[in-house]
Amino acid sequence: MTQSRPQTILFADVSGSTRLFETKGDVEARRLIALVLDALSLICQSHGGRVIKTIGDEIMCTIPTALSGLQAACEMQRKMARDIQFVRESLAVRIGLHHGEALDENGDVYGDAVNTAARMASLAKREQIVTTAVTLTNVEGKAPETRSLGKARVSGKLFPIEIVDVIWQEDTSGMTTVQSAVKLFDTHTEAGGTLRLRHKGRLVELNVNSQPFMMGREASNGLVIEADWVSRTHAQIEYKRGHFVIADRSTNATYVRIGEDDEQRVHRDELHLRKSGTISLGQASDVNANELIRFEVS
CATH class of the missing domain: 3.30.70.1230 (Nucleotide cyclase, GGDEF domain)
Structure with missing residues (x-):
């Protein structure tokens, strides 16, 4: 019933x-x-x-x-x-x-x-x-x-x-009591309120109020990359816990380089996006240069 x-x-x-x-x-x-x-x-x-x-x-x-x-x-x-x-x-x-x-x-x-x-x-x-x-x-x-x-x-x-x-802990003496331990949507005080994505001349801007942004091979994604090594719904970017976070959902992983750091392989996991860098779906950036996504957090 x-x-x-x-x-x-x-x-x-x-x-x-x-x-x-x-x-x-x-x-x-x-x-x-x-x-x-x-x-x-x-x-x-x-x-x-x-x-x-x-x-x-x-x-x-x-x-x-x-x-x-x-x-x-x-x-x-x-x-x-x-x-x-x-x-x-x-x-x-x-x-x-x-x-x-x-x-x-x-x-x-x-x-x-x-x-x-x-x-x-x-x-x-x-x-x-x-x-x-x-x-x-x-x-x-x-x-x-x-x-x-x-x-x-x-x-x-x-x-x-x-x-x-x-607060589920019975002993909270060691915990901070500051309200708003994580501020998710205070655009006046929260650094990193805008994320810009650039791919082949296209610019996408996300802010703290944006819906989760999907990338992948399927036409329903916010950013479509048609390549055999890209999954239908490959990765998602959303603003949570005070940061823009990329979450990989793919078969072949997502490769992220932040600034001058070494490229990181993210597979069925999440990574906090900061400063600027590149995102490569399904392959490392050195073999996927034509499909690189460049990002910048400001």
Whole structure:
């Protein structure tokens, strides 16, 4: 039966899983990730929630109330920080959640709340919980302490929304208490508010309010590069956590040179773009000179 109701959508994924596969091998990495996802699933269920799906190193849950969702997220982070095996293997998760209307249909959930929660998860860093300020307004009872992270752009929404960092640590004596630990959308104070991309005479300008910018072989990308070594959706650039970040999603990796530094190979990972340099999709720049993308952050 199809039904729309208010609920908390929570996404959690294992931080640095690509590196885990490289260092531990496929079998051991899959075993460790499965242990983490099993632990998170049990916590979700203990708060009255339901696991919707697990995808690779990520879990998606629905939890009835805003308060129980926040409590579950905090318990998940504490589990990762206390479990001896997780600590020994340097395993950690990042969590994003949002409370709002979502459509239940055939065991899955859909709608704006799901999209917003997924965006919160993409903004979260290792050992961090990110949620929307509006989620806090739906809490009945004492909510965990939070810090403002400014505003974030969410696909489908006309204006950026207020987001917060949820403080899950029980001992916060060693933490900074400065509000807005990360300012995402303060263009008056944030350095690096514009990113310019140049490719074969074309200029693209991105700012802190821009939607994620896709590059690849497919015609739907913001920048299309038609080459056999370029994936259909090869890489994405977006502004998050106070910086422009490039995320590789390709088969053949993305090569980035910042200033005069050595070129870096980015594969299924992210890199903070700073100053100026070049981006090469699928091949190192020395063999891909005709398709170089030049960038400049100002």
